[in-house]
Amino acid sequence: MNNKNFEHALQGIKYPKLNRTLGELKLISTAKITDENAHVELLTVSDESYLMVKTAIENAFANEFKSLNITKKAQVQKDTNYGTTATPNNRAPYAANVIAVTSGKGGVGKSTVSVNLAIALAQLGYKVGLLDADVYGPNVPRLTNTDLEKISWNDNNKIVPSENYGLKIMSVALTTPTSDTPLVWRSSVAVSALIQFLEDVAWGALDFMVIDMPPGTGDIQLTMAQELPITAGVLVTTPQLVASDDVSRAIRMFQDIHVPMAGLVENMSYFIAPDTGNRYDIFGSGGGARLAKRYNIPLLGQIPLDMEIREGSDNGEPPVALGSDTQKKYYQDIVQRMLEEIKFKL
Numbered sequence: 001m002n003n004k005n006f007e008h009a010l011q012g013i014k015y016p017k018l019n020r021t022l023g024e025l026k027l028i029s030t031a032k033i034t035d036e037n038a039h040v041e042l043l044t045v046s047d048e049s050y051l052m053v054k055t056a057i058e059n060a061f062a063n064e065f066k067s068l069n070i071t072k073k074a075q076v077q078k079d080t081n082y083g084t085t086a087t088p089n090n091r092a093p094y095a096a097n098v099i100a101v102t103s104g105k106g107g108v109g110k111s112t113v114s115v116n117l118a119i120a121l122a123q124l125g126y127k128v129g130l131l132d133a134d135v136y137g138p139n140v141p142r143l144t145n146t147d148l149e150k151i152s153w154n155d156n157n158k159i160v161p162s163e164n165y166g167l168k169i170m171s172v173a174l175t176t177p178t179s180d181t182p183l184v185w186r187s188s189v190a191v192s193a194l195i196q197f198l199e200d201v202a203w204g205a206l207d208f209m210v211i212d213m214p215p216g217t218g219d220i221q222l223t224m225a226q227e228l229p230i231t232a233g234v235l236v237t238t239p240q241l242v243a244s245d246d247v248s249r250a251i252r253m254f255q256d257i258h259v260p261m262a263g264l265v266e267n268m269s270y271f272i273a274p275d276t277g278n279r280y281d282i283f284g285s286g287g288g289a290r291l292a293k294r295y296n297i298p299l300l301g302q303i304p305l306d307m308e309i310r311e312g313s314d315n316g317e318p319p320v321a322l323g324s325d326t327q328k329k330y331y332q333d334i335v336q337r338m339l340e341e342i343k344f345k346l
């Protein structure tokens with residue numbers, strides 16, 4: 001094997017689990033054979049990808065050479081200048097407004113609310129992107145019926161987002177072999193993946209970027225607040241959690257990092273019996289309103305616990321697009337209030 005064949009063979013190796021070759025991803029810096037000793041220098045960015053590519057190359061050339069030495073080129077960091085929450089970077093200059101949907105706790109309906117609010121904005125004629133920032137539990141593809149899609153690249157080497165219900169959609173679930181592949185990333189890797197989703201996705205000009213945040217108040221939330229000027233935060237909670245520390249923590253974090261709160265959404269607020277249509281305030285009523293008052297943030301709306309909302313959502317049929325008029329109105333009214341509360345750039 002000569003240098004040229006060697007390089008050609010290297011370029012053709014597939015990046016593990018992706019439909020792209022090392023050549024396409026421009027990951028080979030140099031490839032050289034001297035006296036049957038091969039040396040490859042890689043341009044991988046993270047240690048994780050270096051180890052993965054190294055193994056793929058070693059497997060491809062097992063016993064081919066006397067020695068196979070694979071190193072990683074020291075890279076000039078693309079941009080180590082991380083922002084602060086007071087003067088955040090803007091990794092998404094193409095988005096006029098960024099809305100972060102959060103909650104103190106998991107399972108309260110953040111993703112459902114994010115998807116339906118994003119679609120309600122698109123129904124008003126706005127250009128809307130939906131970023132699934134929940135890298136460890138990405139649900140957006142299932143909720144938007146894009147879970148069988150895989151990412152592709154355009155001619156400018158940008159990732160093409162999925163599209164459905166008038167939204168452009170990006171999620172790590174679109175990059176894994178199956179949408180339920182568990183991710184075991186360190187949070188630093190998760191953060192770089194999200195930054196790549198902001199910078200390397202062909203979003204086009206957006207009126208709104210809606211971000212479905214992971215639950216809690218951790219690294220990802222902080223990074224997003226440092227890397228993006230978040231126009232408004234929407235806090236989702238349920239009546240049982242209204243008085244909990246998790247919710248107060250989430251509100252305080254937004255205040256600490258200077259993100260204006262558009263308001264509170266009380267989800268699974270009351271129950272509508274499917275047979276009689278009767279309303280039951282299982283957890284009492286008025287919790288969301290009291291919380292909103294206590295922190296001086298608007299109550300944007302209440303969404304009942306509704307079997308059809310769950311069924312539609314789990315089937316990738318968002319209620320604001322395909323539900324009854326009553327269901328559509330829950331989300332459309334919330335968006336209306338939000339547009340009144342915050343001075344968005346439109």
Ligand SMILES: Nc1ncnc2c1ncn2[C@@H]1O[C@H](COP(=O)(O)OP(=O)(O)OP(=O)(O)O)[C@@H](O)[C@H]1O
Pocket residue numbers: 103105106107108109110111112113134137139214215267268303304305306307309310311313314
């Ligand atoms: N108003 C509602 N009525 C009935 N079911 C709902 C409602 N809102 C959400 N759900 C259901 O509750 C479950 C959790 O919702 P969702 O995934 O949106 O929560 P989440 O806060 O994003 O959760 P996680 O923290 O795991 O990301 C889903 O099965 C969803 O269909």
Ligand SMILES: [Mg+2]
Pocket residue numbers: 110111112134137139212
């Ligand atoms: Mg979620």
